[in-house]
Amino acid sequence: MRTIVHDVETLSLHDQVVRLIGRRWTNSVSCNLETNPGTVTNGWASSARSAPDIVGWAQNTGRNTPLWIAEVETEDTITEEKARDRWQDFSAMGVPLILIVPRGYKALAQFFAARVGVSIAGIYEYALSENELELT
Numbered sequence: 550m551r552t553i554v555h556d557v558e559t560l561s562l563h564d565q566v567v568r569l570i571g572r573r574w575t576n577s578v579s580c581n582l583e584t585n586p587g588t589v590t591n592g593w594a595s596s597a598r599s600a601p602d603i604v605g606w607a608q609n610t611g612r613n614t615p616l617w618i619a620e621v622e623t624e625d626t627i628t629e630e631k632a633r634d635r636w637q638d639f640s641a642m643g644v645p646l647i648l649i650v651p652r653g654y655k656a657l658a659q660f661f662a663a664r665v666g667v668s669i670a671g672i673y674e675y676a677l678s679e680n681e682l683e684l685t
Contacts, residue, residue, distance in 0.1 A: 566675055567602050567621050569682040570649060580605045580616050601639055602649075617670065619647040627654050632661035636669070645670030652676045652685070 564586035571584035583604045603619035618639050622631070627650060640646045646667070650658045652674045662669045676683045 562677065563621055563623050563626075565680075566623075566649070566677060566682065569677075569680075570619070570621065570675075570684065571603060573682065573684070574603070574605075578605055580607050581613075582606075615642070615644050617645040617647060618642065619649055621649045621675075622651070622654070622658065624651050624654065627658050627661065629661050629664060632658075632667055633665045636662060636667045637665055640667045640669070648672045649684075650674055652683075 567584050567586040571582060575582050583606065585600050585602050585604075601618040602621045604615050605617045605619075606613050606615045608614070620635065620639065636646065636648070647670055648658050648662070650672060655672050655674050658672055659669070661667075674685050
């Protein structure tokens with residue numbers, strides 16, 4: 550297993566997007582939300598390799614139940630290896646997996662997901678300009 554290491558600028562972009570999406574979705578989704586930027590861990594069940602970036606969850610009979618998982622990608626992390634290692638692990642957790650990719654990378658993410666047999670519930674594209682996040 551190889552670990553994907555982000556350079557400082559890319560990691561910073563990833564963390565910024567995770568935080569901005571967390572803030573936006575906190576007010577618009579009908580569930581609780583936890584984010585996991587960078588090396589922060591949110592306490593959710595994780596795969597053998599890592600924890601998900603964003604988890605939508607609800608409390609169900611005294612237990613926190615994940616409803617969906619979202620993974621934020623940057624241009625350098627949309628790879629077949631990433632799809633096989635992280636996306637496949639997260640899709641096996643039994644909740645919908647959402648990918649959030651840079652604008653223009655949706656088709657590539659779909660290609661890699663299909664190639665390794667990962668079921669994706671949805672793919673959003675983002676653009677970031679001067680701390681303004683556009684999500685489509």
